[in-house]
Amino acid sequence: MPHRSSTLNRRLVRYAFATLFAALSTQAAWAASFDCGQAKQPDERAICASRQLSEMDVEMAVRYDTLTGLVAMGTRGDMQDEQRAWLHERAACRGDRRCLRASYTKRIDTLKREYDQLKSRGPF
Structure with a gap:
């Protein structure tokens, strides 16, 4: 056997x-974390056209989804508000890849810090 x-x-x-x-x-x-076939906004089109930005988008989405699955509902609502605000900031970059990279780097770093804080508070 x-x-x-x-x-x-x-x-x-x-x-x-x-x-x-x-x-x-x-x-x-x-492919980004969203359907590139439906991408209409300049930031979305720029993300779909760039392998690096697409990979950053997927990393951000996985980190966000993982983290929201680990927190209580009240915290999850706050995180959703933060995510919507970040998406608005990302949209302001339009098609500027440098701006988009900086935006993703900042958001990913924020999600990493939030995860580290959560991890430090208790066993999983």
Whole structure:
């Protein structure tokens, strides 16, 4: 039995890597956390046109979603307000990639600090 389990695990790992490689080798890997096919605003179009900005958008979205899943409802509401305010700030960058990179860097750093603060308060 251990041999069969080991073979299955290797197949699953190979499948996971093949799937990941296929996703990364297509332009879909550039996809932001939103549907680029629906991107209409200048900031959204700039994000979808840039691999770096798309990756930053995905990182920000994953950090935000993870963090909001770990906090109480009241805090979650505050975080949603902060996120909406940040999205408004991001939109003010329009298509300026330097501005967008700075905006994402600032937001990601904020989310990292909020996570570190949450982590320091208790066991998970």
